[in-house]
Amino acid sequence: xxxxxxxxxxxxxxxxxxxxxxxxxxxxxxxxxxxxxxxxxxxxxxxxxxxxxxxxxxxxxxxxxxxxxxxxxxxxxxxxxxxxxxxxxxxxxxxxxxxxxxxxxxxxxxxxxxxxxxxxxxxxxxxxxxxxxxxxxxxxxxxxxxxxxxxxxxxxxxxxxxxxxxxxxxxxxxxxxxxxxxxxxxxxxxxxxxxxxxxxxxxxxxxxxxxxxxxxxxxxxxxxxxxxxxxxxxxxxxxxxxxxxxxxxxxxxxxxxxxxxxxxxxxxxxxxxxxxxxxxxxxxxxxxxxxxxxxxxxx
Amino acid sequence: xxxxxxxxxxxxxxxxxxxxxxxxxxxxxxxxxxxxxxxxxxxxxxxxxxxxxxxxxxxxxxxxxxxxxxxxxxxxxxxxxxxxxxxxxxxxxxxxxxxxxxxxxxxxxxxxxxxxxxxxxxxxxxxxxxxxxxxxxxxxxxxxxxxxxxxxxxxxxxxxxxxxxxxxxxxxxxxxxxxxxxxxxxxxxxxxxxxxxxxxxxxxxxxxxxxxxxxxxxxxxxxxxxxxxxxxxxxxxxxxxxxxxxxxxxxxxxxxxxxxxxxxxx
Numbered sequence: 001x002x003x004x005x006x007x008x009x010x011x012x013x014x015x016x017x018x019x020x021x022x023x024x025x026x027x028x029x030x031x032x033x034x035x036x037x038x039x040x041x042x043x044x045x046x047x048x049x050x051x052x053x054x055x056x057x058x059x060x061x062x063x064x065x066x067x068x069x070x071x072x073x074x075x076x077x078x079x080x081x082x083x084x085x086x087x088x089x090x091x092x093x094x095x096x097x098x099x100x101x102x103x104x105x106x107x108x109x110x111x112x113x114x115x116x117x118x119x120x121x122x123x124x125x126x127x128x129x130x131x132x133x134x135x136x137x138x139x140x141x142x143x144x145x146x147x148x149x150x151x152x153x154x155x156x157x158x159x160x161x162x163x164x165x166x167x168x169x170x171x172x173x174x175x176x177x178x179x180x181x182x183x184x185x186x187x188x189x190x191x192x193x194x195x196x197x198x199x200x201x202x203x204x205x206x207x208x209x210x211x212x213x214x215x216x217x218x219x220x221x222x223x224x225x226x227x228x229x230x231x232x233x234x235x236x237x238x239x240x241x242x243x244x245x246x247x248x249x250x251x252x253x254x255x256x257x258x259x260x261x262x263x264x265x266x267x268x269x270x271x272x273x274x275x276x277x278x279x280x281x282x283x284x285x286x287x288x289x290x291x292x293x294x295x296x297x298x299x
Numbered sequence: 300x301x302x303x304x305x306x307x308x309x310x311x312x313x314x315x316x317x318x319x320x321x322x323x324x325x326x327x328x329x330x331x332x333x334x335x336x337x338x339x340x341x342x343x344x345x346x347x348x349x350x351x352x353x354x355x356x357x358x359x360x361x362x363x364x365x366x367x368x369x370x371x372x373x374x375x376x377x378x379x380x381x382x383x384x385x386x387x388x389x390x391x392x393x394x395x396x397x398x399x400x401x402x403x404x405x406x407x408x409x410x411x412x413x414x415x416x417x418x419x420x421x422x423x424x425x426x427x428x429x430x431x432x433x434x435x436x437x438x439x440x441x442x443x444x445x446x447x448x449x450x451x452x453x454x455x456x457x458x459x460x461x462x463x464x465x466x467x468x469x470x471x472x473x474x475x476x477x478x479x480x481x482x483x484x485x486x487x488x489x490x491x492x493x494x495x496x497x498x499x500x501x502x503x504x505x506x507x508x509x510x511x512x513x514x515x516x517x518x519x520x521x522x523x524x525x526x527x528x529x530x531x532x533x534x535x536x537x538x539x540x541x542x543x544x545x546x547x548x549x550x551x552x553x554x555x556x557x558x559x560x561x562x563x564x565x
């Protein structure tokens with residue numbers, strides 16, 4: 001097997017004057033779960049569609065499992081499973097009928113692969129796709145991507161539009177395949193979605209790759225907004241500003257709003273003596289992470 | 300994956316094909332059933348002669364005696380109604396094959412599977428061929444049976460010739476719609492280009508029959524190659540069929556090249 005699952009060299013795609021992705025140099029190792037993280041419009045979907053030869057690069061190339069993404073595209077697509085970011089399915093077919101069609105294009109899949117997956121994620125295969133909810137349609141796409149147990153899974157925002165329980169089902173499924181040695185390339189605009197399953201992430205913004213980091217390193221950079229509300233006034237509230245990793249503290253009566261970079265441990269211990277009524281923490285904001293890397297130039 | 304795209308297309312089309320077949324049967328059967336009352340009407344048999352030449356060429360297949368068996372079948376079915384129905388069907392199916400799937404967003408997932416774009420185009424053209432041939436077989440069977448019942452027989456071979464011409468004409472413009480959609484996305488554009496060129500070819504052929512200066516230019520119109528020599532009377536226009544088949548093959552090549560080269564829209 002070639003050393004890397006995915007390699008891109010100066011991969012660039014412009015849509016007319018608009019930059020999709022520019023000079024992308026990426027290495028994804030076999031067996032790793034690689035998160036491709038960036039806000040909407042950063043070039044994640046463009047990159048994924050270049051890997052699958054749905055669109056053609058302006059410059060550069062992508063190599064998957066040692067195969068050129070463009071000239072060997074059929075072989076590339078045979079060993080990959082793809083979940084589109086904006087999944088569209090034929091409304092009049094049943095889920096079972098359509099998945100059987102896709103399986104036949106692949107030359108067949110293991111017996112029971114489709115029904116086992118469907119049962120696992122709770123999809124009724126007998127229903128017409130047009131009658132399914134958005135979440136259930138997404139499940140049809142998930143089965144289509146996983147049913148042939150591909151070496152490489154390319155998933156574009158696999159959890160978008162799903163409720164948290166369903167999101168967890170999909171993340172569990174990804175984790176399971178990763179444990180079985182499969183390689184996963186996973187795009188998302190939310191760090192929380194990839195940090196559970198990915199070992200490394202690439203961060204894209206405005207069509208450029210701005211960092212590749214391990215999840216562990218990224219977590220120390222992750223910035224969370226926290227709101228602390230006390231049950232009674234306490235002078236210690238303002239002193240939270242002195243705690244390591246805490247900044248931007250603003251105190252308003254019994255409420256303090258602040259940002260924490262990295263681990264929350266020091267903050268939580270400092271609050272131990274305060275009469276805390278509620279403690280609210282938001283998911284880390286990608287923009288904040290970018291800023292922590294590049295200051296305002298990242299914008 | 301033997302012809303999976305072809306079989307899936309036929310499977311998807313099953314229900315709509317049933318309606319198209321019923322519609323064609325009903326319209327053709329009704330037209331044929333009117334023949335006995337028209338045959339005996341002397342005024343109607345003169346009617347064709349009174350039509351201005353241009354209108355006669357466009358709407359009556361150039362027939363002067365529409366009460367004769369050949370004149371009736373040609374003017375009422377083969378010159379206009381049958382090509383119109385089959386072209387509407389074929390252009391719709393052709394525009395849907397690539398541009399339509401792309402607009403619905405379903406092409407993206409399909410072409411992310413181990414399927415060559417070339418094979419996708421060729422199988423969709425073959426599906427179009429099968430569907431057009433099926434509808435033309437329904438047309439042929441209805442005319443053949445109906446004409447025997449009302450004494451409108453012109454000979455099965457002549458019916459096959461005329462129906463075959465309609466099929467080839469429909470296939471040509473359906474493939475044109477498919478090719479336009481394969482070269483550049485947009486179902487509306489694919490439909491408009493194919494339908495516009497089909498109407499232009501039909502009008503041009505009618506005009507060329509009345510305007511002396513255009514007479515030598517009739518072969519520019521595919522309509523002429525299919526129906527210009529009146530296959531219902533003259534039999535299979537082999538040269539015309541060869542021209543139509545060659546044009547269709549060129550369009551298939553253009554469709555393959557067009558889709559191979561461009562980005563698929565999401």
